Amino acid sequence: MKAFDYARATDLSDAIGASGCLIAGGTNLLDLMKLEVETPSALVDITRIGLNEIVPEGDGLRIGALVTNAACAADPAVRRGWPLLSRAILAGASPQLRNKATTAGNLCQRTRCSYFMDNRSACNKRQPGSGCAAIGGINRNHAILGTSDACIATYPGDMAVALAALGAQVEIEGPGGTRHIPVADFHRLPGEDPSRDNVLEVGEVITAVLLPAPVEARxxxxxxxxxxxxxxxxxxxxxxxxxxxxxxxxxxxxxxxxxxxxxxxxxxxxxxxxxxxxxxxxxxxxxxxxxxxxxxxxxxxxxxxxxxxxxxxxxxxxxx
Amino acid sequence: MKDSYDSPDDRNLLDQTRQGVIGQPLDRPEGRLKVAGQAPYAAEYDRPDCAEGVLVGATITKGRVKAINRDAVLGMPGVLAVFSAPEMLRRAAQGGAGEAPMQDVRQVEFPLQPIALVVAETFEQATHAAKALVVEYDDQSSKAVLVPSPGRAEPAKDPTENGDLEGALKDAAHVVDVTYTTPGHASAAMEPHAAIAEWDGDSLTLHGSLQMVKYNVDELADSVGIPSDRVRIVSAYVGGGFGSKLGISHEAVAATIASRQLGRPVRVVMTRQQVFQAVMRRSETVQRIRLGADSDGRLTALGHEAFVSNLPEESFSEPVLQATQFLYGGENRRLTLNISRINRLTAGSVRAPGEAVGMPALESAMDELAVALHLDPVELRKRNVPDQVPGEGTPYSSRKLVEALDAGARAFGWDRRRPLPCQQREGEWWIGMGMASAARVNILAKAEARVTLRGDGTVLVETDQTDIGTGSYAILGQIAAEMLGQPIERTSVHLGDSLFPQGAGSGGSWAASSTGSAVFRACEAIRAELARGLNCAPDDLQLRDGMAWVEGTEPRPVTDLMDGDIARIGRIEPGELMEKVKQATYGAFFCEVAVNAFTGETRVRRMTGAFGFGRVLNAKTARSQCLGGMVWGIGMALTEELQFDHRDGHLTNHDLAEYHVPVHRDIPEMEVLLIEERDAAASPLQAKGVGELGICGAAGAVANAIYNACGVRLRDFPMTPDKLLADLPDPFAGPT
CATH class of the missing domain: 3.30.390.50 (CO dehydrogenase flavoprotein, C-terminal domain)
Incomplete structure (x- = not known):
């Protein structure tokens, strides 16, 4: 693992525009750092800045960015009104990981394409312009929709799939203010530039996921x-x-x-x-x-x- | 007494002794230490001033290291040295090698083969420098053989030819001619390979994670060119091995060389990925099986032609046919094993080499024959139990196959199985049942152990025998306590140190019966000494709870018969019985699966195994071995597969997230029946091995249950949803 500086953010303003890579649960980032797929020179720990509550907002629900997956899946309001979200979270990872992983971190997790996670292999996501070793390789886990010649990776998560079906929004704070993006539009298709997984800009921070009013539906x-x-x-x-x-x-x-x-x-x-x-x-x-x-x-x-x-x-x- | 075991010891002494601990389901004595984190594993010894080494893997498939740019990394923080010595291993040793395996890491034979070791003050520094190391190669990757090809195979052993297979197949009333394939497997032991090497003058101490210490000492000494008596190996606790730690591998020799050069202890822990990529794999197999039977279901013809792979010059070839040789009849037979040479990591022993993959294929083919015959699969097996080993005429020692089939079928409720597929549907799920026989050769290995009955009546057992999570500590203590009539609490067992007498090591299911027999014989020598004090024959001596007597006399404290400690070394080695009598362990698996009619996902709903393996030494640890084997069988049937990129040969699923061993939720209600048996031909304990039997055929039971559930006969393990989908019946249609 490459040596890195570590700083702890004390509030949201420390995190917005921070020069380092944000870390919360670290369940994906640390793995990638051990593999040196990610080599941040500085980490900014955002686990002490709050944003860890689930509160009603209008007829819907505001899930703080740092609410753990375990807490979200077990939350009585979530289970009552949006059981799909709870079920999707519980379908992923393991209890140990869900205890650490956060709502925003889950959204930002990276693909598990084995060529992405292997520095020897060509990967346009990891190293733009190097090619895509998954095309023509072992690609049993890869995408069938919206692929490009540059990348056939999948987004691996479960939680975001449920959020997309529920019509949830991502709340993002940046140096220029607040914006809201539907979860369904948060992640990108690979196109020519698969290095970007989502529409988050440098310096921006996810602060919450907003659920709309519950629907009486299966x-x-x-x-x-x-x-x-x-x-x-x-x-x-x-x-x-x-x-x-x-x-x-x-x-x-x-x-x-x-x-x-x-x-x-x-x-x-x-x-x-x-x-x-x-x-x-x-x-x-x-x-x-x-x-x-x-x-x-x-x-x-x-x-x-x-x-x-x-x-x-x-x-x-x-x-x- | 001769060391070699030439005639059956049918005194069954352990049935006469009085202590009553043998066979009891006692907890492991070291269990509390392990769960409390107090049992140190190889990497956990705290050595002052220990440097950390990280192995570097080749980025080419085949070729030679031309140059290593050491200077660039030597300038990095904390980096102490970079080694790429000719003595360093490029392949791990096979089990029982007893000499250096293939050395010189500069010659590259497969992707990610270790080529160098970077040593630094911290693990993180060494890891980073290892990734930064620039290596120049003479790259011959284009000449690498990446895919096993039957066209290029050579015989791995002499074929078995009896009678006229083709003729018998032509005359048979029913014929099955099918080809099954199994992929490569990883041992995936929980503890990765790790070593701490430390020199004191010209003597070496290695804390390692190893299965067979006496061989490992010779392998390590030979690798670095020192006498074996200068090497001490400590391997007191081992977090699983499953064959991957039978011989020394890259980390042990690399740590040793670095420690000698740097003059301080060096620890090398392989990453999970490195263990997968570099140590050892089970070969993939292609198996053509031809069965011919008469109208009563009696086999007249049996062909089993298997094809495996390994690196060039490697002597090991997955012994796929091992159980086919002796399990069923069929006088006209051809059994062949061919091997091709490819540039993949070493193929070697992975739990139950041979039967683990040969038995599921044979047992699936038998199921296909049962279908052709409209005969119950259990009945088909029972009709084909031979009187003597076909083609050899060798008699069998005790054999509990039929008993296991019957007991297992009864306990499982096999009579509720519907003979035809697609008969039972619960919601989205097709339900089916399948079964398979279990069989595994039994091996007695040379072993020594020292037992000391101390002046205070406590008992000490010492041997370099390892406990790889199997229960050696428990059973060796139970044997000694039973034989010497002491409570188990007064017995202690010290293992895994090459300073102790040489046990058999852990492998091939032989540890319990072999090292156990050495302990038994050491105890017999002590009993003889005690009997002299009572003027009785040793077998008339009665011992219990520290008291000694002969029938009809008043018990006396055993310590009264002693003049200080009595220490004896017991020895056993295989003798004529190994050749004269066919020894094996047997059993049966019964399995119920649910196959999702829409998605092809298969989930095992319950599984029963019944096993006969001689005397049960500890009913809890034996049961755990059987359960573990059955779990492996479920993994082999449904998920486990090494996936190699066919363009450069590298392994793409090299961790436990992507190499899918079963997780808790994959393992349902499991039942294990231990069949009462004594096999005096196998060992003086009348015990055989059970470390591997639970896997030997288990995947076949799952495969056969899948067929019974949904009518899809897959012949390519593992049976993942993608393979089932194409042939599944319309999910909206109900049972036929």
């Missing part, structure tokens, strides 16, 4: 993985779906494990609304979702897997 988080726990999603589906009079009255879906960001496709949501659930409808939804999907060899199976997982989730969400 909330399902379905994570398909090789082992029953402690594995990243092959495909995951977050669904917020409400039935009325035998038809789908509201549908909001988000997908994990398939793209560089939590994948949403409003066309699919629209296609479902007003329809009577059927196997044919689920197939049509999958056709639309996956019309641009492209396998890389090792991950070809994700296309039928996404189709089948979507069908399973929709069947469950629309069951009488």
């Amino acid at each position: 909330q399902i988080y379905r994570k398909v993985r090789d082992r029953a726990s402690y594995a990243f999603a092959l495909v995951s589906v977050a669904a917020v779906l409400r039935m009325q009079d035998g038809a789908i009255a509201q549908a909001k879906l988000a997908f994990g494990g398939v793209a560089h960001k939590p994948w949403i496709d409003p066309r699919v949501d629209s296609l479902l609304v007003g329809e009577t659930p059927s196997k044919a409808l689920f197939d049509k939804a999958a056709d639309l979702l996956l019309e641009g999907a492209e396998g890389q060899g090792g991950n070809d199976f994700k296309i039928p897997l996404a189709r089948r997982t979507l069908a399973a989730v929709l069947a469950e969400a629309t069951a009488e």
